[in-house]
Amino acid sequence: MKNKRLLVRHPAPFRTEGLVGYVLRLTEVNGYPTSHYMLADSRGYRAGDPISIQLLASMTNRTAKDLHSIARRPRNHKTALVLGQVISKAEMNMELAPVCPTCVREKGFMEAHFSLSLMTICPQHGLLLNVCPGCAKPLTWKRAGLLECNCGQLLCQAAEHQVSTAVVELLDIVRTKTLALPTRIESISGLPVCALGSMSLRSLLFLIRSLGRRCVGDSGKSDSSMEKTKIVEVAAQGYSVRKREAHFSTSETDDPP
Ligand SMILES: [Zn+2]
Ligand SMILES: [Zn+2]
Numbered sequence: 001m002k003n004k005r006l007l008v009r010h011p012a013p014f015r016t017e018g019l020v021g022y023v024l025r026l027t028e029v030n031g032y033p034t035s036h037y038m039l040a041d042s043r044g045y046r047a048g049d050p051i052s053i054q055l056l057a058s059m060t061n062r063t064a065k066d067l068h069s070i071a072r073r074p075r076n077h078k079t080a081l082v083l084g085q086v087i088s089k090a091e092m093n094m095e096l097a098p099v100c101p102t103c104v105r106e107k108g109f110m111e112a113h114f115s116l117s118l119m120t121i122c123p124q125h126g127l128l129l130n131v132c133p134g135c136a137k138p139l140t141w142k143r144a145g146l147l148e149c150n151c152g153q154l155l156c157q158a159a160e161h162q163v164s165t166a167v168v169e170l171l172d173i174v175r176t177k178t179l180a181l182p183t184r185i186e187s188i189s190g191l192p193v194c195a196l197g198s199m200s201l202r203s204l205l206f207l208i209r210s211l212g213r214r215c216v217g218d219s220g221k222s223d224s225s226m227e228k229t230k231i232v233e234v235a236a237q238g239y240s241v242r243k244r245e246a247h248f249s250t251s252e253t254d255d256p257p
Helices: 019-029 035-041 053-059 101-107 165-178 193-197 201-216 225-254
Strands: 079-082 085-088
Touching: 019 035, 019 053, 085 201, 165 193, 165 201, 165 225, 201 225
Parallel strands: none
Antiparallel strands: 079 085
16 A cells, blocks of 8 residues: 555544545545545555555554544445444445535534435434436536536535434434434424433434335335335334324323313
C-alpha cells in the first residue's frame, strides 16, 4: 500500500459518518471531479471494484483498523455492516447514495443511516433527494460531492415529503439505532417505541420489511423508491394502529360510557 497516492487533505471520519459519506467528503475537500475519479487516481482502484477500506486507509494515512467502524463489508460478504452492526446485505444501498441537504449543511457530513435502503426520508427534516433535480439521474456514490451531482447541479434544495408522524417516528428509531444514540421513549403516533428500540438493527429492518410487504404485497420491485415508501408507511401505520387499538380497548374497560 506504500505506493498508493496519499490525499492532500485527509480528515478523520466522524463517529456517526458512513463510508459513502466519508468518500464523498474526501472527494470534495480534495477538489476531485468525482469520487470515482479520486479512487482511480489512488492507483489502487479499478472500475467496478467496491470501496476498499484498505485502499481508503492508505489514501488517508490511516490503518484499516482506524477505519474499521465505517466498513460496509464483513468477512463473509453475505451480510453488510453499518457502523459495526450486521444487517442483511439487501438492506444496504451499495450504489445509490441519497442525501438530505439540510443534514449535510447542519452537520457538515452525511450520517451512516442514509445508506439503508428503507430510509425513505430524513426523519429529522422530512427531506431526501434520491434523484438529481438537474439531470434526473439517480444519485449514486460516484459523484462530485455530498451536495453536488456530476452534471454540476448543486443538491441544496429538496421538497419536503408529506409523510405521517408514524413514519417519521419509525425512521427516527432506525436512525438512532444505526448511530447508537438513545432511542425515543415516547411516541405521538402510538408506536411501541420501547419494544422497537430494544431490537437489533437487523431485526428491526427485517420486521419493517416483513410487515410492510405482507400488507402491500410483493410486486417484485422492492427496490423501487415508491415500493420502499409504501413498505415503510404500511409498517409504521400497522404498528401505531395496533397500539391505538390496544389503548382504545383499555380505555373502554377503564372508563365505560
Ligand atoms: Zn436531514
Ligand atoms: Zn445531475
